[in-house]
Amino acid sequence: MQGTSFSGINWVAFGIIDPNTGKIVNDADKGLSASGVVLVDGDGQGATTANITGLESAGQKQYANNKAKRTTHGAQAPQVALTMLDMPFEYGQKMKGYVSDGKGGYVLKGGNKPNVAMLICSSDYWGNAMYDAFANGELIEAGHNHATNTNNEADYNSTYTYSGLAPILDNVFIDPTTGQQQPYKQFASADKGFDEAAMLAEVFGGYKDDGTFANHGKVTSSTFTPTNQDPQHPTQA
Known part of the structure; x- marks a missing residue:
């Protein structure tokens, strides 16, 4: 069984893409890691909302002849409002396009922003992994909010x-029917023919999994329990 409703965020992964080749930057200094991809899931880290x-x-x-004859549709323009419980500082600076002065200071680099690929993994009602994929985009952090601690900590x-x-x-x-390229793609682990390695390589410009996703792969119904179970659609055994 596979559904279109979602439950939770399992993880969000990022990679910096070379603007000239479209390939993942698999260099720990120029990119995010030696493999090029990071999955933010460390102690106290992870995605809150996406x-x-x-x-x-x-x-x-x-309209024509006083009737609605056809409908036109604009291009996809996906945008993600992302909240992180915590983002490792170095990753955030690199993806936003800030550069170090070598003395602990970072400033926004002029010119083009870094090209960032992003993959969001959630679950459907039945516990199958659902993926929202972006092979290229830009990440900004518009501002910071600070407040004083009182008897409650201000985070x-x-x-x-x-x-x-x-x-x-x-x-x-x-799009296999027209050959048109789109900025967004959705993957479903329960779909016939789903290939996790092929998905990762497509989203992250030729990336080959080095174990980053070994413990964060497809969610199964044996480890996931829907919160408001529909009696007409019981959880798969």
Whole structure:
């Protein structure tokens, strides 16, 4: 069984993409890690919310002979409002395009922002992994909020806005019926033919899993229990 409702966030992974080749930057200094990809799930770290908008918009009706004859649709313009319980400082600075002065200071680099690929993994009602994929985009952090501690601690979870862009590689995120490329792709682990390695390579520009996803792979119904079980659709055994 496979559904279209979602439960929770299992993880969010990132990678910096070379703007010239479309390939993952698999260098710990120039990119995010030696393999190119990081999955933020350390002690006290992880994603709190990932709200995606702009996948579609209502069509614009066109009229003739006093009747609605057809509808036109604009291009996808995906955007993700991302809240992190904590983001490792180095990763955040690199993805936003801040550069170090070598003395502990970071400033926003002029020119183009880094090209960032992002993969969000959640679960459907039945416990199958569902993936929201972006092969290219830009990440910004618009501001910081600070407040005084009182008898309650004033915490701030970092908030980012990710804007999806067209993939750099020409052969990914393609509509097989028209050949048109899109900035967003959804994967479902329960779908026939699902290939996790192929998905990772497509989203992250040729990335080969080095074990980063070994303990964060597909969620199964044996380890996931729906919160409001529908008696007409019991959990799979």
